[in-house]
Amino acid sequence: MSLSAGTSPATLKTLSPSRAANFKQCPRLYRFRSIDRLPETITEHQARGTAAHLALERLFDLPAGHRTADRLYDLFREVWTELRAVPEYAGLFGTIDEERDWGLKSLGVIANYFTLEDPTDVTPLRRELEMTEDLGEIGIHGILDRLDERPDGKLVITDYKTGAAPAERYALPAFFALKIYAMLVRRRFEQTPAELRLMYLGSSTVYSIRVDDGMLDGIERQLLALTKAIRRAIEQDNFPPRPSILCGWCSFRDICPAFADPPAETTPAEALPVLSAAAG
Numbered sequence: 045m046s047l048s049a050g051t052s053p054a055t056l057k058t059l060s061p062s063r064a065a066n067f068k069q070c071p072r073l074y075r076f077r078s079i080d081r082l083p084e085t086i087t088e089h090q091a092r093g094t095a096a097h098l099a100l101e102r103l104f105d106l107p108a109g110h111r112t113a114d115r116l117y118d119l120f121r122e123v124w125t126e127l128r129a130v131p132e133y134a135g136l137f138g139t140i141d142e143e144r145d146w147g148l149k150s151l152g153v154i155a156n157y158f159t160l161e162d163p164t165d166v167t168p169l170r171r172e173l174e175m176t177e178d179l180g181e182i183g184i185h186g187i188l189d190r191l192d193e194r195p196d197g198k199l200v201i202t203d204y205k206t207g208a209a210p211a212e213r214y215a216l217p218a219f220f221a222l223k224i225y226a227m228l229v230r231r232r233f234e235q236t237p238a239e240l241r242l243m244y245l246g247s248s249t250v251y252s253i254r255v256d257d258g259m260l261d262g263i264e265r266q267l268l269a270l271t272k273a274i275r276r277a278i279e280q281d282n283f284p285p286r287p288s289i290l291c292g293w294c295s296f297r298d299i300c301p302a303f304a305d306p307p308a309e310t311t312p313a314e315a316l317p318v319l320s321a322a323a324g
């Protein structure tokens with residue numbers, strides 16, 4: 045497959061935290077999504093994630109005393125009624141029973157939110173905050189789930205996940221995108237966030253890490269190195285696949301050269317130079 049007409053290193057003007065994370069995880073995944081722009085079928089898991097994010101966003105539109113579990117369930121149903129009218133979601137379930145089972149499982153997942161925090165105690169500073177910052181070499185654009193201000197005035201970034209948490213020793217890479225958001229928040233609000241939280245509703249788990257300026261300086265350097273690595277990959281049309289446990293969730297596994305027969309055109313070992321360069 046050749047690069048799309050007009051794709052050149054110069055066309056990479058902005059990068060989102062999730063696309064940067066894609067390239068770091070697997071350059072071929074980045075190419076499928078960002079350059080080839082191949083359509084991806086929405087999965088039940090993704091539909092649950094989208095509906096849960098929207099329901100939780102709307103929960104915080106309500107006065108604190110109204111942020112109950114029943115209200116969140118109602119909001120989830122309301123959001124799903126809207127989503128299922130959208131063509132991408134319309135054909136997700138073959139039967140009403142499948143849709144009902146998914147709905148019940150989804151309500152069980154969002155019920156776990158109340159085991160992780162009490163929403164009547166939370167006053168988000170911003171929700172679904174759109175952020176664009178110019179790093180000179182590249183613009184970074186993304187949407188942050190939630191930014192809170194703790195009673196001591198420190199900022200906390202929270203990201204919801206509807207899946208189950210990975211084992212703690214594998215959790216750190218999941219913070220990569222949140223560290224980028226923390227760097228963007230530092231630039232915009234001139235305040236370094238104190239904490240990043242990943243809230244895994246699927247398993248009632250919260251992972252959090254502390255943030256400092258050294259970490260955010262490092263992530264800015266890493267992003268600039270990643271930008272160079274992506275531009276080099278575009279120039280050379282070199283996006284090697286990098287198989288990992290995450291391939292199980294990849295929409296492109298069926299067309300990925302790493303799983304082709306005969307064997308992959310590029311081995312995981314060959315992918316390493318690109319990733320090393322990206323890591324700076």
Ligand code: SF4
Binds near residue numbers: 070076288294295
């Ligand atoms: S299947 Fe795995 S190696 Fe292939 S593109 Fe997806 S994440 Fe990368």
